[in-house]
Amino acid sequence: MPSTTFFNLSASKRQRIIDAAVDEFASAPYARAKLDRIVDAAGVSKGSLYQYFDGKADLYRWLLTEYLASKKLAAIGAGAPPAGASVWTVLEHAFLAGVRFAAAEPSLAQLGARFIRDHELEPELAAVAQQHKAMSEAWLSELLTSAQQRHELRSDVDISVAVGFLLHALGEGMLDQLARRLGMSLEALLATPDASARLNDEELLALVRSVTDLFCHGAGA
Amino acid sequence: MPSTTFFNLSASKRQRIIDAAVDEFASAPYARAKLDRIVDAAGVSKGSLYQYFDGKADLYRWLLTEYLASKKLAAIGAGAPPAGASVWTVLEHAFLAGVRFAAAEPSLAQLGARFIRDHELEPELAAVAQQHKAMSEAWLSELLTSAQQRHELRSDVDISVAVGFLLHALGEGMLDQLARRLGMSLEALLATPDASARLNDEELLALVRSVTDLFCHGAGA
Amino acid sequence: MPSTTFFNLSASKRQRIIDAAVDEFASAPYARAKLDRIVDAAGVSKGSLYQYFDGKADLYRWLLTEYLASKKLAAIGAGAPPAGASVWTVLEHAFLAGVRFAAAEPSLAQLGARFIRDHELEPELAAVAQQHKAMSEAWLSELLTSAQQRHELRSDVDISVAVGFLLHALGEGMLDQLARRLGMSLEALLATPDASARLNDEELLALVRSVTDLFCHGAGA
Amino acid sequence: MPSTTFFNLSASKRQRIIDAAVDEFASAPYARAKLDRIVDAAGVSKGSLYQYFDGKADLYRWLLTEYLASKKLAAIGAGAPPAGASVWTVLEHAFLAGVRFAAAEPSLAQLGARFIRDHELEPELAAVAQQHKAMSEAWLSELLTSAQQRHELRSDVDISVAVGFLLHALGEGMLDQLARRLGMSLEALLATPDASARLNDEELLALVRSVTDLFCHGAGA
DNA sequence: GATGAATGAGCGTTCATTCAT
DNA sequence: GATGAATGAACGCTCATTCAT
Known part of the structure; x- marks a missing residue:
């Protein structure tokens, strides 16, 4: 949790810190992200960062659970x-928004993607990840269950x-899938922040439709 | 590559080392796995481990590409x-074997699961991971393409x-899915080596069938 | 290259570190010089030393190429x-200064003497040593060649x-030669920092003259 | 001192060990020479080497003081x-032989050259080096002193x-000088065992004459 | 006598965190 | 509140030497 000090900062300085932290945590897994690089990029002192946040984990957690969310x-x-x-419709909206x-x-x-995949998390952060996953699961589970009740889904589909x-x-x-569409590896995509911008909205929509189509009708002839 | 020394070891000692290494690398991502823990658990000296393997990365690579494979x-x-x-049939067999x-x-x-997800790999190990993924992808891609030609798959399914x-x-x-069937989180499953043993073969088969069924027929009513 | 942190240190502390490092690198060849001894003698933590310099090689290089120079x-x-x-005259000046x-x-x-003789250098440091030698050689070569053209040197002397x-x-x-004059071995001289102080300036001059005299007139009758 | 066991070895095995050791100690300074490489190249076990010699230093010392000598x-x-x-004549002979x-x-x-230059020696070996140097010095000192008495040398030359x-x-x-004649650095020469073979005997003689000429007549016009 | 597996002290290096100023 | 110098535990790795077989 950031201290009140953090929120008393000038908006530009606060944003500089956020941006530096986002960049660092986005370009390296948690364990390899360095506070040194963040303070350098943000132009603040290390001591200051520790006055705003309780430490590396705290900064990361806030970034994910508050800022990103x-x-x-x-x-x-x-x-x-x-x-x-x-x-x-709901799923298509969710996919498109994503x-x-x-x-x-x-x-x-x-x-966000790193967070989902990252294994290097402190136990405390792992709990956050699990909670996040549990919430998504609950939402999907309810969505599908009620759809099944409305007969939009086959009754014998295994919800889980x-x-x-x-x-x-x-x-x-x-x-x-984005990486595949762009003809690059997932790793390359993660290392190229604006690669996704190369796909226009129609292509994104087509991608989404391919996925929902497979989910809806299956691959069988 | 382990040295010949390693293979000259008594089977029991060699297995002790393998087990210790598997346990360590299975319970922590590569970057957090400690050689100290491995040598302690195996009851050998650090120097010995370095006579068997060229280092941490070499041990890990061998475990994955030779032993596990x-x-x-x-x-x-x-x-x-x-x-x-x-x-x-092919997919069902593959799933069941898995x-x-x-x-x-x-x-x-x-x-194996960690390896697929791990982000902290040395560049050299990352290459192994990518190669492994590429091979799996190529195999699946060919399998599906030829199935499509045999009209076992819909012609308008997006193969990728x-x-x-x-x-x-x-x-x-x-x-x-295994974790879900056992009512535990993936993390809990990873931390409980023999949890999977609680599912009998029928339950495993049912799980496999649920997945292939979804893939074949989709969820749509 | 030392970080700016190093130069922000109090002069006394900085000098303590320099002295400790000079003593260590002067009394043992590079490969046997221990950072532990340096930090102990300087009274700083190992981590601090690593904030000042990028490592052992960096400290050594700076000491030679910046500080000593x-x-x-x-x-x-x-x-x-x-x-x-x-x-x-030029040679006599150079010798005397030395x-x-x-x-x-x-x-x-x-x-400096160790550096010239040391065989255990990292490739990077070895390059510095070779460069240093090449510069000295070029300077001498030019000095002697032009002297030969001015007929201060015999025309048939082999410059190289x-x-x-x-x-x-x-x-x-x-x-x-200094060691010989002091009646001690080179090793003893290297181990006795202030032994050279026992020679007064006249004796130093006499030593220099003996050397230049041999170089100029040869030993032949 | 090698054990009697060593001399009871078959000549070919003994020579294999010697050659391997010479190669290793010739291609790396003492501290970087590895016993592992020697036993590998010689095709003997490590334990055997320790039965022939008391350790690394002992092997090195014997090689220099007995074998090389x-x-x-x-x-x-x-x-x-x-x-x-x-x-x-004596000096020219000595140079040529060298x-x-x-x-x-x-x-x-x-x-031999490494030994003279090497700084990484154990104290025990350093003593051997000093002794070797002292003997050479004594021989030269006597040679020059008696030459001076025979008026082959100027009376006012500083013997030391x-x-x-x-x-x-x-x-x-x-x-x-050999390296210079071959147009390579000393380091390159040390790394190229048979580079010296490129100079024929006449060229070697010319090199020797250049040196003795400088020593005899000096460089002055 | 020969073997080669076992050893472990010791090294350079990293980096989140602390705290005096 | 801001600073940035100080810290030190922990890591992967090396290699001459020992000793049971």
Whole structure:
């Protein structure tokens, strides 16, 4: 949790710190991200950073649970699906919001992607990751269950298997597919912040449709 | 590459070292795995370990590319699908072999799972990981393409999206689903080597069928 | 290159570190010089040393190429030979400056002497050593060639042999001769920082004259 | 001192060990020479080497003080100057023997050269080096003193300076000059065992004459 | 006598965190 | 509140030597 001191900072200085931290945590896994690089890039002293945050883990946690989440919400909220929309519409909206956010805010999206994949987390941070995953799972589980009740989904579909599929598809799988579309490896994509910008909105939509189509109709002839 | 010294060791000692290394690398990502813990658990001196392997990376690489691979091959080879089998049979066999291996050799399966997800790898090891992924992708891509030509798959399915789905489902997703069936988190499963043993073969088969069913028919009503 | 941190240190602390490092590198060849001994003698932590310098090699390089060089320049600059001086005058000045420096700053002179002789250098440091030698050789070669053209040297003298002689005489040979005059072995001289102070300036001059005399007239009857 | 066991070895095995050790100690300074490489090259076990010699230092010492010395003696003894020869003849013989030995037995010559220059020696070995140097100095000192009495040398030449010159010229300086003639650095020469073979006997003689000429007549016009 | 596996002290280096100024 | 110098535990790795077989 940042101290009040942090919020009393001038907006520009605060943003400089945030940007430096986002860049660092986006370009290296947690264990390899260096506070030294962050303070250098932000132009603040190490002591100051420790007055704003309780340490490396605290900074990282805040970035993910507060900053990234709020940005994501803002970006996604704009295009929320109409209430009562079918599960397919909801999923398509979610996918589109995801790929659009990745294309618009590559560093932040990378940060989120790293978080999902990162294994180097302190136990404390791992708990945050698990909680995050649990929430997504709960949301998907409810979405699919109610869809099944509305007969939008086959009654004999294994919900937990479907949740697993979508969880991946909305998270790491999305970046994986983006990378594939761009003809680059996932690693290369993570190292190239604005690569996603090369895809225009139509291409993003086509990608999303391919995924939802597979999920809806399966691959069988 | 282990030195010949390593293979001249008594089988029990060699196995002690392998087990200690597998446990360590399975329970912590590469960067956090400590040689000290391995030598302590194995009851050998640090110097000895360095006479067997060229270093941490060498030990890890051997464990993955030689030891794990050979164990996996032995486990999977037994139940290879008949030649000319349909894509569904092939996939089902692959899935079953995977979950059975995970249930039979949980530590090794964990090791493999970590490897796929690990971000902290030395460049050299990262190359091994990418190569491994590329091979899996190529195999799946060919499998699906020829199936499509045989009209076992819909002609308008996006192969690369389908490959992405299967890649995940056969790798990390498999452990994820196993964890879900056992009612535990993936992390808990990774920390509980013999948890998978609680599922009997019928349950494993049911799990596999749920996944292939989703892939074949989709979730749509 | 030392960090700015190093130069922000109090002069006394900085000097303590320099002295400790000079002593260590002067009393043991590079490969056997221990950072532990330096930090102990300087009374700083190992981590601090690493904030000042990039490592052992960096500290050593700076000591030689910056610190020693600047001290030497200061010491030698005072008594530069007049422009247009004969080769004999130039050489005598160079020798005198050398022996006086060795007598005045024995530890530093030892450091330089070790550097010239040391075989255990990292490739990077070895390059510095070779460059240093090449510069000295070029300077001497030019000095002797132009002297030959001015007929201060015999026309049939083999310049490269003469350069070899002077290179040694101005470097390691100088300490060797100093040791001989003091009736001790070179090793003993290197281990006794202020032994050189026992020779007064007249004796130093006599030593220099003996060397230049041999070089000028030869030993033949 | 090698154990009697060593001398009971078959000549071929003994020579294999010697050659491997010479090669290793010739191609790296003492501290960087590895026993592992020697036993590998010689095809003997490490334990055996420790039964022949008391350790690394013992092997090195024997190689220098017994083996190299005897080989040198054999090579030089053949062309000893006639009794009662002038100092110039004696020196020329000594120089020629030296350069010829270097050209004929490059590895051994390198070993000797390394020994003279090496700073990484154990105290015990350093004593051997000092003793060796002292003997050479004594021989030269006596040679020059008696020559001076016979008026072959100027009466006012500083013997100790002249000894210093010759000591260098006959040792490291010789290799230095050889390297210069071959157009390579000393380091390159040490790394290229048979480079010296490129100079024919006439060229070697010319080199020797250049040096003795400088020593006899000086460089002055 | 020969073997080669075992040893362990010791090295240079890293980096999140602390705290005096 | 801001600074940045100080810290030190911990890591991967080396290699001459020992000693049971």
